[in-house]
Amino acid sequence: MSQLSPGTGSGSPGASVGPDFPDLPEATVARLPEYLRALSNLAEAGNDTVSSEALAAAAGVNSAKLRKDLSHLGSYGTRGVGYDVALLVGQIEHVLGLTHRRAVALVGVGNLGHALAGYAGFGSRGFRITALFDADPRLVGKTINGLMVRHIEHLADVAVQEAIAIGVIATPASAAQPVADVLVRAGITSILNFAPCVLSVPDGVDVRKVDLAIELQILSFHEHRKASLTGVALTGVAQNGVAPVEGVGG
Amino acid sequence: MSQLSPGTGSGSPGASVGPDFPDLPEATVARLPEYLRALSNLAEAGNDTVSSEALAAAAGVNSAKLRKDLSHLGSYGTRGVGYDVALLVGQIEHVLGLTHRRAVALVGVGNLGHALAGYAGFGSRGFRITALFDADPRLVGKTINGLMVRHIEHLADVAVQEAIAIGVIATPASAAQPVADVLVRAGITSILNFAPCVLSVPDGVDVRKVDLAIELQILSFHEHRKASLTGVALTGVAQNGVAPVEGVGG
DNA sequence: TCATGTGAATCCATTCACAGCT
DNA sequence: AGCTGTGAATGGATTCACATGA
Numbered sequence: 402m403s404q405l406s407p408g409t410g411s412g413s414p415g416a417s418v419g420p421d422f423p424d425l426p427e428a429t430v431a432r433l434p435e436y437l438r439a440l441s442n443l444a445e446a447g448n449d450t451v452s453s454e455a456l457a458a459a460a461g462v463n464s465a466k467l468r469k470d471l472s473h474l475g476s477y478g479t480r481g482v483g484y485d486v487a488l489l490v491g492q493i494e495h496v497l498g499l500t501h502r503r504a505v506a507l508v509g510v511g512n513l514g515h516a517l518a519g520y521a522g523f524g525s526r527g528f529r530i531t532a533l534f535d536a537d538p539r540l541v542g543k544t545i546n547g548l549m550v551r552h553i554e555h556l557a558d559v560a561v562q563e564a565i566a567i568g569v570i571a572t573p574a575s576a577a578q579p580v581a582d583v584l585v586r587a588g589i590t591s592i593l594n595f596a597p598c599v600l601s602v603p604d605g606v607d608v609r610k611v612d613l614a615i616e617l618q619i620l621s622f623h624e625h626r627k628a629s630l631t632g633v634a635l636t637g638v639a640q641n642g643v644a645p646v647e648g649v650g651g
Numbered sequence: 652m653s654q655l656s657p658g659t660g661s662g663s664p665g666a667s668v669g670p671d672f673p674d675l676p677e678a679t680v681a682r683l684p685e686y687l688r689a690l691s692n693l694a695e696a697g698n699d700t701v702s703s704e705a706l707a708a709a710a711g712v713n714s715a716k717l718r719k720d721l722s723h724l725g726s727y728g729t730r731g732v733g734y735d736v737a738l739l740v741g742q743i744e745h746v747l748g749l750t751h752r753r754a755v756a757l758v759g760v761g762n763l764g765h766a767l768a769g770y771a772g773f774g775s776r777g778f779r780i781t782a783l784f785d786a787d788p789r790l791v792g793k794t795i796n797g798l799m800v801r802h803i804e805h806l807a808d809v810a811v812q813e814a815i816a817i818g819v820i821a822t823p824a825s826a827a828q829p830v831a832d833v834l835v836r837a838g839i840t841s842i843l844n845f846a847p848c849v850l851s852v853p854d855g856v857d858v859r860k861v862d863l864a865i866e867l868q869i870l871s872f873h874e875h876r877k878a879s880l881t882g883v884a885l886t887g888v889a890q891n892g893v894a895p896v897e898g899v900g901g
Numbered sequence: 902t903c904a905t906g907t908g909a910a911t912c913c914a915t916t917c918a919c920a921g922c923t
Numbered sequence: 924a925g926c927t928g929t930g931a932a933t934g935g936a937t938t939c940a941c942a943t944g945a
Contacts, residue, residue: 513766
């Protein structure tokens with residue numbers, strides 16, 4: 402992620418709701434969406450208040466962390482009772498900028514991109530994919546999920562027309578950097594990158610990366626470590642990665 | 652991720668290469684795969700040594716961080732020269748447990764799962780998807796990328812037979828927890844979860860989560876903040892999320 | 902009495918700056 | 924002379940524990 406000038410100078414950190422902006426710790430920002438999801442479930446289930454303990458459990462964090470996170474929003478709990486679910490949903494949606502739906506452009510409709518274009522989960526969470534692009538002439542003109550694939554060279558025009566806020570890169574690694582350049586030149590300042598490579602972008606542009614192989618490799622490390630410990634305990638047995646099934650089930 | 656007993660008690664932290672295991676900081680573990688990818692590129696390009704400065708640039712981090720990370724492996728650089736690329740590749744592959752290919756089971760071959768099953772990137776990075784599962788009888792029996800979709804009820808048997816090391820969940824949220832239970836009961840201790848929900852698993856099982864909507868929501872926050880700052884600077888103009896194109900291009 | 906909100910303490914990660922080796 | 928490896932310093936994030944207020 403690009404380095405954003407820290408401490409915007411606004412005097413009071415915290416709760417102001419207007420155009421002035423609470424500057425939240427990055428770690429908090431990364432958890433707010435999870436709280437939001439948990440709260441939505443609670444709301445649908447008919448709860449109208451929730452304790453920090455219960456919400457924390459639903460979001461998979463501990464309650465002290467949750468309370469500190471929410472306190473950064475100048476939070477709206479009542480002592481002895483808990484948080485008002487609807488109020489908190491609104492508050493989090495506000496700071497995340499989800500009060501209006503944002504337009505997303507997806508570049509690269511190969512294997513993964515095709516799936517992303519058809520993924521229903523986006524629509525329900527504040528986003529709409531409004532444009533698809535690819536460089537492959539065999540894909541240009543095809544329709545996916547009611548949306549036509551356009552050639553990447555039209556990206557700049559379309560980005561302005563459709564007020565694209567976020568660009569998603571689902572191309573092979575070799576194409577990712579030039580695509581990022583095009584996105585940036587079109588004025589897009591937020592990029593989600595699925596290609597396994599590092600993007601270089603100017604200051605002020607935010608890039609988040611999702612790399613599936615990396616996630617597996619991190620898991621592999623822990624598998625390796627666990628097997629290694631087991632191996633030490635059992636003096637070298639069970640090096641084939643198959644854990645004994647006994648005693649694991651919940 | 653499950654809480655793993657901290658400080659395994661082994662006396663010397665750091666470099667031992669045998670069955671004893673260096674316990675790396677989580678943040679370091681999360682970056683090693685990126686270093687590995689960068690190193691592979693360098694190796695293919697014919698470099699046989701690389702400085703911390705150059706490797707850090709290729710991996711998108713700063714060089715002090717890189718050196719500290721590598722020092723945890725008891726690293727093999729030479730002062731005044733740099734790191735031996737091939738040696739370092741081997742070293743990182745070793746600690747990540749990538750010396751043998753790990754078998755991955757994918758559960759849920761809907762929209763996203765189908766794409767993951769066909770994703771070529773896994774094979775080249777130490778993993779092979781060796782089994783596909785679904786609960787939908789219309790999908791069971793179909794062949795994707797040369798692999799037949801089996802019914803989830805056969806997961807336990809297959810997991811043992813094929814020595815599955817990692818389970819990937821690509822089902823709707825409602826099915827994810829029961830699927831996780833099945834995976835755990837089959838002895839699988841590493842799970843990659845694409846479903847938008849929190850999984851509860853016993854100690855010793857590692858879960859990593861990838862949630863596409865959450866990534867977009869984090870970007871949305873930064874968009875919102877940037878727009879808010881711009882709005883303050885320009886006294887309320889440009890609230891529609893379209894940044895001015897001038898002066899942004901690289 | 903109960904659960905939030907928050908100072909204080911602790912833990913972890915990043916960065917600095919330089920000693921030490923080639 | 925140049926670059927790694929690492930103590931020391933800094934900065935963030937998590938956790939503790941309790942004062943505060945409904």
